[in-house]
Amino acid sequence: MQLERNAFSGHDLRKIYVTGETEVHALRGVDFDIKKGESLVLLGPSGSGKSTLLNIVGGLDRPTSGTLHYDEIELTALDDRDLTRFRRANIGFIFQFYNLIPSLTAEENVRLVTDIASNPMDPGEALALVGLADRKHHYPAQLSGGEQQRVAVARAIAKQPSVLLCDEPTGALDSRTGVRVLETLEQANRELGTTLLIITHNAGIAAMADRVFHFLDGRIARIETNTHRISPSEISW
Amino acid sequence: MRALDLKLMRDLWRMRGQALAIAVVLAAASATFILSMGVHRSLYETREAYYSENNFGDVFANMTRAPRSVLDQVSAIEGVQQAQGSIVQYAILDFPNRIEAVRALLQSVDERGRDRINLVSLKTGRMPAPGQPEEVVADEAFALANNVVLGHEFDAIIYGRMQRLKVVGIGLAPNYVNALAPGDIIPDDTRFGVFWMGEEALEAATDRTEAINTLSVKLQRDASQADVIRAIDRILEPYGGTGAFDRDDHPSHVFLDSELDQLEAMVKIFPPVFLLVATFLVYVVLGRMIRTQRSLIGLFKAFGYSDAAIAGHYLKFAIAIAILATILGAIAGVWMARELTELYARYYHFPILRFSFEPSVFFGASALAVASAAVGAVSGVWSAARLTPAVAMSPPPPPVYRAGMVERIGQNAGFSAIGHMIVRHIARWPARSSMTIGGVALSIGLLFSTLQFIDSSEFMLESYFFRSQQQDISVTFTEARNEDVLFELRQMPGVLRVEPVRGLSVEMNHGNRLERTALEAIPPSAKLTARIDQDGNVISMPPGGLMLSRQLADQLKVDPGDSVYVKMLGGRRTEAMLPVGATVDEFIGARAYATNETIEKLARDGAPVGAALLLIDPAERDNILTVLKTMPAVLSIGDRDLEMSRFEEMIDDNINTMLTFYIAFASAIAVGVVYNSARILFSERAHELATLRVLGYHRLEVAVVLIGEIALLVVISVPVGLMIGFWLAQLMLRMFGSDLFRLPFAPANATYGEAAIVVLIAALLTAVIVARRVMRLDMVRVLKARD
Structure with missing residues (x-):
């Protein structure tokens, strides 16, 4: 039962980037368990290893050593094909710079994901969830930054993923738009039971999570548990 | 730096x-x-x-x-710097271990070295000496092809008499840069060669003491060529002159x-x-x-x-x-x-x-x-x-995308999101997309227009050897004969059918255009030759009029219905205005045809038999060739199979060498265009491709975005390329054709496919090489770098 309740469990994860003759130790042995449906914020200075961990958890990158499990699957043992399958089935990504395809409309950007998902929402429904039902035929260049990020959120949640991974989702947004995006994420976590991992520099956001991982120098320096989660609308920056 | x-x-x-x-x-x-x-x-x-x-x-x-003294008259023409007369005489060489006939053109040279025009360049040996009638200089190409060396002796039948010849020199001269045996369409150095023989010796051998049958003239710098030609024609008229001509009508020069x-x-x-x-x-x-x-x-x-x-x-x-x-x-x-x-x-x-x-x-x-x-x-x-x-x-x-017309159609056709990405990107960069299409299309066009040269030559070959010329052997006579020679040929064992070829040398005139050509008589019973149209149907002779080969009709700028002014060169020199009844698509030479009646009306006589066509029993082939070889009346023997294989050999030599180059070049274009387009596409879309990978698309699915766009452009370029090729091929055939031959536009259906397939393969291999970069795409690094 214990295993079933854990979405991810990582053991002694290390990541070394070699560029030329220099080695960068991005992760120096990280251990953690993340429960299903948990909401988590990763805090820490630049280069402390947050993004590296997020990428490894999302199957975009592999650790140099250590093991990582998702459910009963050992992610660190999968080849590229199976990692892609894992991402396709379970993970929704949201980035700071949206990463929308400029040649596709809002709806088509969402369809990119629903085309290959096994039990997706209707793209229109996903856009309605983020309040963009009336802008579905607009191209990214015709949308504001906040709207683009909401399309990215709609794209991420449309396939009803079990995990949402967000790398600085509000980094490029003003406070009001940022709150709106966070509310959508929180709603997915609360109503659909989606496990939520958010990287942020904004300590205020930490208060909306169940737990906060504080990163320093490639290690989780401290784990903080919030006894009381606040709603995104109470956050401001 | x-x-x-x-x-x-x-x-x-x-x-x-x-x-x-x-x-x-x-x-x-x-x-x-x-x-x-x-x-x-x-x-x-x-x-x-x-x-x-x-x-x-x-x-x-x-x-x-003509008496040698006409040279004084010719020299006196205004504008003539030098005139030189000589004798040319065809001869049969006896090379005992050869079945096919070996012919020579004997050209007289002054034994005392007084020649001034068309000088012989000796490669080795010396010129024939006075008082040594057996001495000859052999043409270098013939010598090489037949292993003839200095001191080589052989018998020759000259003017009906057997004479021993001895090679004392090997050389060549500018009037025989290209030497064709009469009746041949391509040079064959193994069967035909030029020999230079002392003037006195050749005069004696041909009973032409102090006489000549050919002359060459050097003009002064400011001379009027046309006036000199007219003057020469007047002087030579009583001597059976067949009309003077300049370098443009000189067979060797024209070839070059x-x-x-x-x-x-x-x-x-x-x-x-x-x-x-x-x-x-x-x-x-x-x-x-x-x-x-x-x-x-x-x-x-x-x-x-x-x-x-x-x-x-x-x-x-x-x-x-x-x-x-x-x-x-x-x-x-x-x-x-x-x-x-x-x-x-x-x-x-x-x-x-x-x-x-x-x-x-x-x-x-x-x-x-x-x-x-x-x-x-x-x-x-x-x-x-x-x-x-x-x-x-x-x-x-950021680039602004719009759904274009193709898109709206696509929307209804149910394009996937990836499909939209491909189509919109093409539409977003119309200039570049068009250039990719244009480049690949040019490569297809170029390849098609070079490949079709093979079809063109084969069509020409097929049309000439299998449709118009159905004889096994053609025999050209040393001089125009009467019917007796046909009878003699018919008597030979194994000869199944003999048809005479009667012809006149004529000059045709239409407007300001003048062409010399052969006018051939076609009897109604002719079975061994046929004039066929492009679809292979036999065109019947127009009664009372002429049939011109398309080449000649084009040179004279006449169409059926027009009339041309025809003048016999030699013989009775009669002239007449004759209607052009039809044209025929022949590819080799520029000729005219008429019925026996029309020719008899013009020449006031039947045309002399210049050659004969033979249909033979293949089993008797070698015997027939051996007999023909010894007949003094026979100047040259055309063996259809041999000619055909020579022709094919020439095509192989000539075209295939060049073709290899051009296939490589055309592919180079396709590779260059596709490689660059794909690289640019990849660099522009790396970010999007990485995003797709992150969203859970497999590598191959992502590669489709890249290869799909290239493939779509390349596929569009196929019909465009074939259209370019269609046009370019005809342009090239026109430019490559000459007065000597015309190249038909007759591409085989397979050639369209081959051109497209070679380029498609080159293009897709190139695209795949670039697409391999998708396989190595580092998602994390690309996404970190802001585009």
Whole structure:
């Protein structure tokens, strides 16, 4: 039962980037368990290893050593094909710079994901969830930054993923738009039971999570548990 | 080295694949330019030097027999510098162990070395000496082909008499650069050769003491050729003159001219195509490079580099590629030019024919390459120079996409999101997409138009040997005969059918156009020859009128319904206005046909039998050839199978060598265009491709975005390319045809497919090579880098 309740469990994860003759130790042995449906914020200075961990958890990158499990699957043992399958089935990504395809409309950007998902929402429904039902035929260049990020959120949640991974989702947004995006994420976590991992520099956001991982120098320096989660609308920056 | 130049070197190294792909296309331009221009110049200059060194005549005339004293009259014509008379006589050589007949053309030379025109260049040995009637100089090509060496002796039947000949020299002369046996369509050095024999000896051998049957004239610089020709015709009329002619009608000269024209046509077609494509490529690649280096340009300008320095920097990038191309092109061009010159040396007899590398040709090729790269660079360089630092350092505005017409159709057709990405990207960059289509289409067009030369030659072969000429053997007589000779041929065991070929030499006149040609009589019972139209149906002879080969009709600018003025050359010299009843698509030679009745009306007599066509029992073939070989009346024997295989051999030699080059070149275009398009596409879309990977698309699914766009463009370019090829092929056939032959446009259906498939394969392999980068795409790194 214990295993079933854990979405991810990582053991002694290390990541070394070699560029030329220099080695960068991005992760120096990280251990953690993340429960299903948990909401988590990763805090820490630049280069402390947050993004590296997020990428490894999302199957975009592999650790140099250590093991990582998702459910009963050992992610660190999968080849590229199976990692892609894992991402396709379970993970929704949201980035700071949206990463929308400029040649596709809002709806088509969402369809990119629903085309290959096994039990997706209707793209229109996903856009309605983020309040963009009336802008579905607009191209990214015709949308504001906040709207683009909401399309990215709609794209991420449309396939009803079990995990949402967000790398600085509000980094490029003003406070009001940022709150709106966070509310959508929180709603997915609360109503659909989606496990939520958010990287942020904004300590205020930490208060909306169940737990906060504080990163320093490639290690989780401290784990903080919030006894009381606040709603995104109470956050401001 | 200055920092900017260092950057240039590094940029070139980083983009070496793309730079090389452009350089290869530009090199193809340089190579084809050096090849055609260089060989043209070598051939032309060799010919001119040879003509001038050996004093090739300006005007020539043949006659039945004239006293040597006519030379005084001819010399007295205003504008004539020198006149020289000689005897030419066909002879049969007895090479005992050869089944097929070996024929010679004996040309008299002055034993005392007083000749001034058409001088013989000796390769080895000496000229025939006075009082040594057996001595001859053998044509070099014949000697080589038949292992004839100095001192070689053999029997020859000259003018019906057997005579022993001895080779004392081996040489060649400018009036026989190309020597064809009568009735042949391609040279065959093993069966026919020219021999130079002492004048007195040949006079004696042919009962022509103090007489001549051919003359050559050198003109003064300011002479009127036409006036001299008219004057000569008047003088020779009583002696059976068949009409004087200038170099343009000299058989050896005409052959060379048609070759030179073909080389000139090559210069006009191939290099421009490659230059055009290379210009496109430089435009596209440099344009993209400047867009990606936008902020860098801003930085340089902020540092204080002038607009001109930045412009110069990017221009140098294009020029550096052109310089590389020039070197590659020169190496390839010189190598191919040597091959082609060697091929020419096999068909044309020059004292020395070597490809000489002319600096001016090289500089011409380099200038073209540099100019085309520079033209391609202009727009990019201009935009780099114009960027202000502040604008340059801010990111470029995002591309705006719109759903176009194709899209709306696609929407209904249920395009996937990936499908939309492909189609919209093509529509977003219409100029670049069109250039990719245009480039690949040109490559298909070029390949098609070169490949179809094989079909054209085969069609010509098929039409000539299998439809119009159905005899096994053709026999040309030493002089026009009466019917007795046909009877003699019919009596030979194994001869199944004999048909006479009767013809007259005539001059045809329409408007201001004048052509000399043979007018052949076609009896209604003719079975061995046929005049067929393009669909292979026999065209019947128009009663009372002429049938002209298309070539002749074009030269005279006449259509059926027009009339031409026909004048017999020789014989009774009668003249008549005759209607043109039909034209026939013949590809070799320019001829005219008429019924026996029409000819009899014109000549006031039946036309003499100049040749005969034989249908034989294959089992008796060798016996028949052996008998024919010894018949004094027989001048030459055309063996259809042999001619056909010679013809095929020539096609193989000539066309296949060139074809290999052009398949390589056409593929080079496709590879260059597709490689660059795919690389640019990849660099533009790396970010999107990485996003798709992150979203859970497999590598192959992502590669579809890249390969799909290229494939779509390449597929669109197929019909465009075939249309270009269709047009280019006909242009090339027109330019390559000459007075001697016409090349039919008759591409096999398979050729369309082959051209498309070769290019499709080259294009898709290239796209796949680039798509492999998708496989190695580092998602994390690409997403970290802001586009």
